Amino acid sequence: xxxxxxxxxxxxxxxxxxxxxxxxxxxxxxxxxxxxxxxxxxxxxxxxxxxxxxxxxxxxxxxxxxxxxxxxxxxxxxxxxxxxxxxxxxxxxxxxxxxxxxxxxxxxxxxxxxxxxxxxxxxxxxxxxxxxxxxxxxxxxxxxxxxxxxxxxxxxxxxxxxxxxxxxxxxxxxxxxxxxxxxxxxxxxxxxxxxxxxxxxxxxxxxxxxxxxxxxxxxxxxxxxxxxxxxxxxxxxxxxxxxxxxxxxxxxxxxxxxxxxxxxxxxxxxxxxxxxxxxxxxxxxxxxxxxxxxxxxxxxxxxxxxxxxxxxxxxxxxxxxxxxxxxxxxxxxxxxxxxxxxxxxxxxxxxxxxxxxxxxxxxxxxxxxxxxxxxxxxxxxxxxxxxxxxxxxxxxxxxxxxxxxxxxxxxxxxxxxxxxxxxxxxxxxxxxxxxxxxxxxxxxxxxxxxxxxxxxxxxxxxxxxxxxxxxxxxxxxxxxxxxxxx
Numbered sequence: 001x002x003x004x005x006x007x008x009x010x011x012x013x014x015x016x017x018x019x020x021x022x023x024x025x026x027x028x029x030x031x032x033x034x035x036x037x038x039x040x041x042x043x044x045x046x047x048x049x050x051x052x053x054x055x056x057x058x059x060x061x062x063x064x065x066x067x068x069x070x071x072x073x074x075x076x077x078x079x080x081x082x083x084x085x086x087x088x089x090x091x092x093x094x095x096x097x098x099x100x101x102x103x104x105x106x107x108x109x110x111x112x113x114x115x116x117x118x119x120x121x122x123x124x125x126x127x128x129x130x131x132x133x134x135x136x137x138x139x140x141x142x143x144x145x146x147x148x149x150x151x152x153x154x155x156x157x158x159x160x161x162x163x164x165x166x167x168x169x170x171x172x173x174x175x176x177x178x179x180x181x182x183x184x185x186x187x188x189x190x191x192x193x194x195x196x197x198x199x200x201x202x203x204x205x206x207x208x209x210x211x212x213x214x215x216x217x218x219x220x221x222x223x224x225x226x227x228x229x230x231x232x233x234x235x236x237x238x239x240x241x242x243x244x245x246x247x248x249x250x251x252x253x254x255x256x257x258x259x260x261x262x263x264x265x266x267x268x269x270x271x272x273x274x275x276x277x278x279x280x281x282x283x284x285x286x287x288x289x290x291x292x293x294x295x296x297x298x299x300x301x302x303x304x305x306x307x308x309x310x311x312x313x314x315x316x317x318x319x320x321x322x323x324x325x326x327x328x329x330x331x332x333x334x335x336x337x338x339x340x341x342x343x344x345x346x347x348x349x350x351x352x353x354x355x356x357x358x359x360x361x362x363x364x365x366x367x368x369x370x371x372x373x374x375x376x377x378x379x380x381x382x383x384x385x386x387x388x389x390x391x392x393x394x395x396x397x398x399x400x401x402x403x404x405x406x407x408x409x410x411x412x413x414x415x416x417x418x419x420x421x422x423x424x425x426x427x428x429x430x431x432x433x434x435x436x437x438x439x440x441x442x443x444x445x446x447x448x449x450x451x452x453x454x455x456x457x458x459x460x461x462x463x464x465x466x467x468x469x470x471x472x473x474x475x476x477x478x479x480x481x482x483x484x485x486x
Contacts, residue, residue, distance in 0.1 A: 004030075004040030006187065007092045013186075014043045015210060016193035018056035019203025024049060028183060028211065033099035033329040033366045034319060042186050045211035050178075050219035053207040057149035057176035058225050060204030065146040065174040069124050072172055076121035078199035080114040086195065087111065090160065090188055092321075098156055098185040099329040099366070100283050101320045113164050119448045120168040120468065128469055139480045144473035146174030147251075148227030151220045153213070153241070155233050156182035156331055157286040157388075163189060166230045169468035171205065175228065178207045180217050184332050186210045213237060224248050228472055231255070232288070234386075235457050253461040253471050255288070255453060257386050258414030261407040262291035263429065266299045267421040269441075274307045276417060276443045277392070281315060281370045284330050285339075285390035289437070289444065291417045293383060294372075295406050298396040305354065305374075305394065312355055312370055318363060329366035330389055336366050339389030343371060346382035351375050356390070384410055400425070404432045413455030417443050436462070 002023065003012050014021040027041040045053075064072075083090065090113070091105035100109070130142035150170045154163040159182050170177050181189035189208050196206045209216050221229055222244040230253040231241050238254045245252045262280070264273040273296075280290045296304050320328030330336045336359065343357060356371030370390045376383050383393055397403040407416060416435040420426050426440045436454045439445065446452070451462035461471055 001041050004187075006039060006096050009089045009093050009191075011093060011187045012190050012194070013040055013210075014190075015045055015049055015053070016190065016206070016208040017049065017053045018059075018207065019197065022049065022052065024211075030097065030184075030186060031332070032096050033331050034096065034321070036364065036366065039096065039187070042183075042210050045209040045216035047216070047219040049209050049211070050216050050223065053178045053209050054149055054151075054220065054223050054225050056204040056207055057178050060202060061146070061148055061176045064176055064202060064205045067174070072174065073121035073125045075199055075201055076117045076168060076172060079196055079201065080117040080121075082195035082199050083110065083114040083117070083192075086191065087114070090191060093191060094160060094185070094188045095320050097187045098159060098331060099320050100158070100286075101325060101328055103323050104283075109158060109161050113160050116161070116164040116168045116448070120172040123169075123448075123465060123469075124172040128466060135479065137482045139482075141478045141480070143476045143478065144173065144469050145476055147472060147474050148175060149178060149225060150175045150228040150230065150472060151178050151180065151223070151226050153180045153217055153221075153229070153231045153233065154182060156185040157283060157288070159185040160188040160192060162232055163192070165463060166232075167192075167206070169463070170228070170230075170472045171201075173469050173472040175472055176205050176207075178209065178220060178226075180213075180220055181208060181210050183210070183212055217241075218244065221245055221250075222247065226250055229253070230471070233257075251471070253453075253459075253463070255459045255463070256414075256457060257288040257388070258412040258454060258458045259293060259384065259386050259410045260289060260291045260412070260415040260417065260435070261293045261295050261433075262417040263403050263407055263419065264294070264296040264300070264304060265403070265420040265422070265425060266297040267425070268300075268419040269421060270300065270304055270307060272441060273304060273419040274311050276419060277308055278311050278315070279443055280392055281312070281327055281390045284327055284368065285370075286331065286388055289415045291415070291443070292387065292392050293407075294392055294394045295403055296394065296396055297403075298398050301394075301396045308372070309355055312372065315370055317360055317367060317369070327370055327390060329364070330368055331366075333365060335388070336368055339368055339387055339391060342382055342385070342387045342389075343373070343391060346373055346376060346380065349377070349380060349382075351380075351382060351393075354394070378406060378409060386412070400429060404429060408432070408434045411457045414458035415439070415454075
């Protein structure tokens, strides 16, 4: 089988290497989390396909790096045009593959995919610059040189959008790319390969391989011809990638998820706080930025909890293709078992489920009820470890100092959300929170001009704007003397 049909959309199940479709002797099974149906068998790459993809990227690199910024920008805009032309197809395919809401894919996620390409095309053309400066009469000029073949490894929770956060700046910088698609959600990466070809991207500039991390992923990250590795995923996998890259001194960018807090102070707008808290169930809790630890001032905790439960109970769980659905399935049986294991262990340790606490058996094994746990210990697993499901914890504090201590008391530092009516408190507390992104009285406002990444074990490096080009390029400073000219 070389293709599958999803809601009338034909998707090639082979790799995309050097501008051609390439099969493998082995396959793996792609299953829809919506109803557990088998979508199809997907070509499964190993070392041979990894070597071929890197070789194709390496061969295409000199010509692509020599292409003018204006031409690279034109092609990125052409890719964005292709995404927009196939937006509805991409949306239904990704919803079928990963179970996220179709309405979200149509309204926000897929338009953002196109925006990723347009943004970095325009940044390359207009914003990527550094003012020249003088050193004792010598001129300093900063430039960004393409690094070479880049390996990009992306997760399954928003596979195309998260991939294009990396693909677009890597290509704009003049690099060639090998994308390792998430094995649980391989389909839209294959469609993107078609779109890049239709846009006129030269063969070998963008390559896609499908398969398991321990097989093709391991071969790619240890490859001596790879010049950059960017990974979004778990801390344990990042350690393997870092060890593999270290042998070749390959620079690595890592975004590793988190255990983010949402702090609600007594002077907060409680309706706003409740809406922001309930929003954390988005994508069935499978969001790296999710503020899963609700930290609420004890003086308003009872009122907040009452309002939260009333609002959360209005959420509709069901088929993500239905426009009335608010919470869909989790991605895979393995993952649901992991989420449920966290909840079961927390309950055994004394936690109380104010909401949910188990699977929605009426819908099937992959639907987990939105859950709120209280009476949790700060050093407990449910507070310290990333669950990556629709599971929130509720704790209280009595002072600012205690709120800050609880918020910072994990090994992560990806994001934090702060709800308060006091501007000075927002500044004071915000300055103490360990996080790559801090939202005050809002959530998930994401601008590609801003740096994005995590502190502590939430990651290494930043993406966005010039920060992306700093990673995907060799940044050069040219110092020119005033003397010696004819």
